[in-house]
Amino acid sequence: MLQALSGPLSYPSTSQERQMKKTILSTLAATTLVVAASAQAVSFKKPEDAVKYRQSTFSVMATHFGDIGAMVKGDKPFDAKVAAANADIVATLSALPWAAFGPGTEGGKAKPAIWKEMDKVKAGADEFQKAAAALKTAAASGNLDNIKKAFAATQKTCKSCHDSYKDK
Numbered sequence: 001m002l003q004a005l006s007g008p009l010s011y012p013s014t015s016q017e018r019q020m021k022k023t024i025l026s027t028l029a030a031t032t033l034v035v036a037a038s039a040q041a042v043s044f045k046k047p048e049d050a051v052k053y054r055q056s057t058f059s060v061m062a063t064h065f066g067d068i069g070a071m072v073k074g075d076k077p078f079d080a081k082v083a084a085a086n087a088d089i090v091a092t093l094s095a096l097p098w099a100a101f102g103p104g105t106e107g108g109k110a111k112p113a114i115w116k117e118m119d120k121v122k123a124g125a126d127e128f129q130k131a132a133a134a135l136k137t138a139a140a141s142g143n144l145d146n147i148k149k150a151f152a153a154t155q156k157t158c159k160s161c162h163d164s165y166k167d168k
Protein backbone atom coordinates (compact mmCIF):
# COMPACT_ATOMS: atom_id res chain seq x y z
CA MET A 1 0.00 0.00 0.00
CA LEU A 2 2.67 2.46 1.00
CA GLN A 3 4.69 1.44 -1.99
CA ALA A 4 1.68 1.95 -4.22
CA LEU A 5 1.11 5.40 -2.75
CA SER A 6 4.57 6.47 -3.84
CA GLY A 7 3.34 6.00 -7.45
CA PRO A 8 4.39 9.27 -9.08
CA LEU A 9 7.89 8.98 -7.68
CA SER A 10 8.61 5.38 -8.57
CA TYR A 11 8.30 3.01 -11.47
CA PRO A 12 5.28 0.79 -11.86
CA SER A 13 6.36 -2.75 -12.60
CA THR A 14 3.34 -4.89 -13.36
CA SER A 15 0.13 -3.88 -15.09
CA GLN A 16 -1.84 -4.86 -12.00
CA GLU A 17 0.34 -2.61 -9.90
CA ARG A 18 -0.06 0.15 -12.46
CA GLN A 19 -3.83 -0.16 -12.31
CA MET A 20 -3.73 -0.03 -8.53
CA LYS A 21 -1.58 3.07 -8.61
CA LYS A 22 -3.93 4.67 -11.08
CA THR A 23 -6.87 4.05 -8.80
CA ILE A 24 -5.06 5.34 -5.76
CA LEU A 25 -3.81 8.38 -7.65
CA SER A 26 -7.23 9.33 -8.92
CA THR A 27 -8.64 8.91 -5.43
CA LEU A 28 -5.87 11.15 -4.11
CA ALA A 29 -6.53 13.67 -6.88
CA ALA A 30 -10.22 13.77 -6.02
CA THR A 31 -9.37 14.26 -2.35
CA THR A 32 -6.89 17.07 -2.99
CA LEU A 33 -9.38 18.80 -5.28
CA VAL A 34 -11.84 19.00 -2.43
CA VAL A 35 -9.10 20.48 -0.25
CA ALA A 36 -8.19 22.98 -2.97
CA ALA A 37 -11.77 24.08 -3.41
CA SER A 38 -12.07 24.77 0.29
CA ALA A 39 -8.61 26.33 0.63
CA GLN A 40 -10.07 29.77 1.24
CA ALA A 41 -12.10 28.35 4.09
CA VAL A 42 -9.09 26.83 5.81
CA SER A 43 -8.43 28.25 9.25
CA PHE A 44 -5.71 27.72 11.79
CA LYS A 45 -5.87 27.55 15.56
CA LYS A 46 -2.42 29.06 16.00
CA PRO A 47 -0.12 31.11 13.73
CA GLU A 48 2.48 28.31 13.99
CA ASP A 49 -0.05 25.94 12.42
CA ALA A 50 -0.34 28.23 9.39
CA VAL A 51 3.47 28.33 9.06
CA LYS A 52 3.66 24.55 9.32
CA TYR A 53 0.87 24.14 6.76
CA ARG A 54 2.42 26.40 4.13
CA GLN A 55 5.90 24.93 4.63
CA SER A 56 4.51 21.40 4.29
CA THR A 57 2.59 22.20 1.12
CA PHE A 58 5.67 23.90 -0.39
CA SER A 59 7.80 20.94 0.62
CA VAL A 60 5.52 18.27 -0.91
CA MET A 61 5.04 20.39 -4.02
CA ALA A 62 8.80 20.87 -4.39
CA THR A 63 9.39 17.11 -4.12
CA HIS A 64 7.06 16.36 -7.03
CA PHE A 65 8.32 19.35 -9.00
CA GLY A 66 11.90 18.22 -8.39
CA ASP A 67 11.10 14.77 -9.74
CA ILE A 68 10.02 16.36 -13.04
CA GLY A 69 13.21 18.44 -12.87
CA ALA A 70 15.33 15.30 -12.59
CA MET A 71 13.77 13.97 -15.82
CA VAL A 72 14.12 17.32 -17.57
CA LYS A 73 17.82 17.44 -16.70
CA GLY A 74 18.32 13.82 -17.65
CA ASP A 75 19.28 12.75 -14.12
CA LYS A 76 16.45 10.25 -14.30
CA PRO A 77 14.97 8.46 -17.32
CA PHE A 78 11.94 10.23 -18.78
CA ASP A 79 8.66 8.50 -18.03
CA ALA A 80 5.71 10.43 -19.46
CA LYS A 81 3.16 8.89 -17.08
CA VAL A 82 5.22 9.70 -14.00
CA ALA A 83 5.85 13.25 -15.22
CA ALA A 84 2.12 13.75 -15.85
CA ALA A 85 1.20 12.42 -12.40
CA ASN A 86 3.77 14.73 -10.78
CA ALA A 87 2.63 17.77 -12.77
CA ASP A 88 -0.95 17.04 -11.75
CA ILE A 89 0.04 17.07 -8.08
CA VAL A 90 2.07 20.29 -8.47
CA ALA A 91 -0.87 22.02 -10.19
CA THR A 92 -3.27 20.94 -7.44
CA LEU A 93 -0.94 21.92 -4.60
CA SER A 94 -0.12 25.26 -6.26
CA ALA A 95 -3.45 26.57 -4.96
CA LEU A 96 -2.85 25.73 -1.31
CA PRO A 97 -0.08 27.70 0.46
CA TRP A 98 -1.55 31.17 -0.07
CA ALA A 99 -4.43 30.88 2.38
CA ALA A 100 -1.81 30.26 5.10
CA PHE A 101 -0.28 33.76 4.81
CA GLY A 102 -3.08 35.46 6.74
CA PRO A 103 -2.59 38.41 9.08
CA GLY A 104 -0.48 37.58 12.13
CA THR A 105 1.19 34.54 10.61
CA GLU A 106 4.62 36.13 10.10
CA GLY A 107 7.40 33.63 10.64
CA GLY A 108 9.23 30.68 9.17
CA LYS A 109 11.40 31.68 6.23
CA ALA A 110 8.80 34.14 5.00
CA LYS A 111 10.15 37.70 4.80
CA PRO A 112 8.08 40.26 6.74
CA ALA A 113 7.73 42.27 3.47
CA ILE A 114 5.07 39.74 2.41
CA TRP A 115 2.53 41.25 4.80
CA LYS A 116 3.20 44.76 3.46
CA GLU A 117 3.08 43.74 -0.20
CA MET A 118 0.36 41.12 -0.23
CA ASP A 119 -0.96 42.28 -3.62
CA LYS A 120 2.45 41.61 -5.22
CA VAL A 121 2.72 38.24 -3.49
CA LYS A 122 -0.75 37.29 -4.75
CA ALA A 123 0.25 38.36 -8.27
CA GLY A 124 3.35 36.15 -8.01
CA ALA A 125 1.23 33.28 -6.73
CA ASP A 126 -1.16 33.73 -9.69
CA GLU A 127 1.72 33.68 -12.17
CA PHE A 128 2.99 30.51 -10.57
CA GLN A 129 -0.43 28.83 -10.61
CA LYS A 130 -0.82 29.66 -14.31
CA ALA A 131 2.64 28.27 -15.04
CA ALA A 132 1.85 25.10 -13.06
CA ALA A 133 -1.38 24.65 -15.01
CA ALA A 134 0.58 25.01 -18.27
CA LEU A 135 3.12 22.48 -17.01
CA LYS A 136 0.28 20.07 -16.30
CA THR A 137 -1.00 20.51 -19.87
CA ALA A 138 2.51 20.05 -21.29
CA ALA A 139 3.08 16.93 -19.18
CA ALA A 140 -0.25 15.47 -20.27
CA SER A 141 0.94 15.82 -23.88
CA GLY A 142 3.90 13.58 -23.08
CA ASN A 143 6.25 15.75 -25.17
CA LEU A 144 9.56 16.17 -23.35
CA ASP A 145 10.50 19.41 -25.17
CA ASN A 146 7.21 21.02 -24.15
CA ILE A 147 7.70 19.79 -20.60
CA LYS A 148 11.22 21.26 -20.51
CA LYS A 149 9.95 24.68 -21.57
CA ALA A 150 7.00 24.64 -19.17
CA PHE A 151 9.22 23.41 -16.33
CA ALA A 152 11.70 26.25 -16.88
CA ALA A 153 8.89 28.81 -17.02
CA THR A 154 7.44 27.48 -13.77
CA GLN A 155 10.82 27.42 -12.06
CA LYS A 156 11.24 31.10 -12.93
CA THR A 157 8.07 31.94 -11.01
CA CYS A 158 9.32 30.02 -7.93
CA LYS A 159 12.65 31.84 -8.03
CA SER A 160 11.23 35.27 -8.60
CA CYS A 161 8.98 34.98 -5.55
CA HIS A 162 11.71 33.41 -3.40
CA ASP A 163 14.21 36.14 -4.34
CA SER A 164 11.86 38.78 -2.95
CA TYR A 165 9.97 37.01 -0.20
CA LYS A 166 11.81 33.98 1.16
CA ASP A 167 14.84 33.90 3.45
CA LYS A 168 17.56 31.53 2.30
Ligand code: HEC
Pocket residue numbers: 051054055056058059061062065107108109110111121122124125128154155157158159161162165166167
Ligand atom coordinates in the same frame (compact mmCIF):
# COMPACT_ATOMS: atom_id res chain seq x y z
C1 HEC B 1 4.43 33.78 -4.58
C2 HEC B 1 5.54 33.28 -3.80
C3 HEC B 1 6.08 31.89 -3.95
C4 HEC B 1 6.06 31.05 -5.04
C5 HEC B 1 5.46 31.31 -6.41
C6 HEC B 1 6.73 29.84 -4.64
N1 HEC B 1 7.15 29.94 -3.34
FE1 HEC B 1 8.21 28.55 -2.32
N2 HEC B 1 8.07 29.68 -0.64
C7 HEC B 1 7.58 30.95 -0.58
C8 HEC B 1 7.69 31.47 0.78
C9 HEC B 1 7.26 32.82 1.27
C10 HEC B 1 8.28 30.44 1.54
C11 HEC B 1 8.61 30.45 3.04
C12 HEC B 1 7.44 29.88 3.85
C13 HEC B 1 7.67 29.86 5.33
O1 HEC B 1 8.77 29.42 5.78
O2 HEC B 1 6.77 30.27 6.05
C14 HEC B 1 8.51 29.32 0.61
C15 HEC B 1 9.09 28.13 0.98
C16 HEC B 1 9.42 27.12 0.09
C17 HEC B 1 10.12 25.91 0.47
C18 HEC B 1 10.63 25.54 1.87
C19 HEC B 1 9.55 24.79 2.65
C20 HEC B 1 10.01 24.42 4.04
O3 HEC B 1 9.89 23.23 4.40
O4 HEC B 1 10.48 25.29 4.78
C21 HEC B 1 10.27 25.17 -0.68
C22 HEC B 1 10.96 23.82 -0.80
C23 HEC B 1 9.65 25.92 -1.75
N3 HEC B 1 9.13 27.10 -1.24
C24 HEC B 1 9.59 25.51 -3.06
C25 HEC B 1 8.91 26.18 -4.07
C26 HEC B 1 8.82 25.70 -5.43
C27 HEC B 1 9.50 24.46 -5.96
C28 HEC B 1 8.06 26.61 -6.10
C29 HEC B 1 7.65 26.57 -7.54
C30 HEC B 1 7.35 25.30 -8.16
C31 HEC B 1 7.70 27.65 -5.16
N4 HEC B 1 8.22 27.36 -3.94
C32 HEC B 1 6.91 28.76 -5.48
C33 HEC B 1 7.04 31.67 -1.61
C34 HEC B 1 6.79 31.17 -2.89
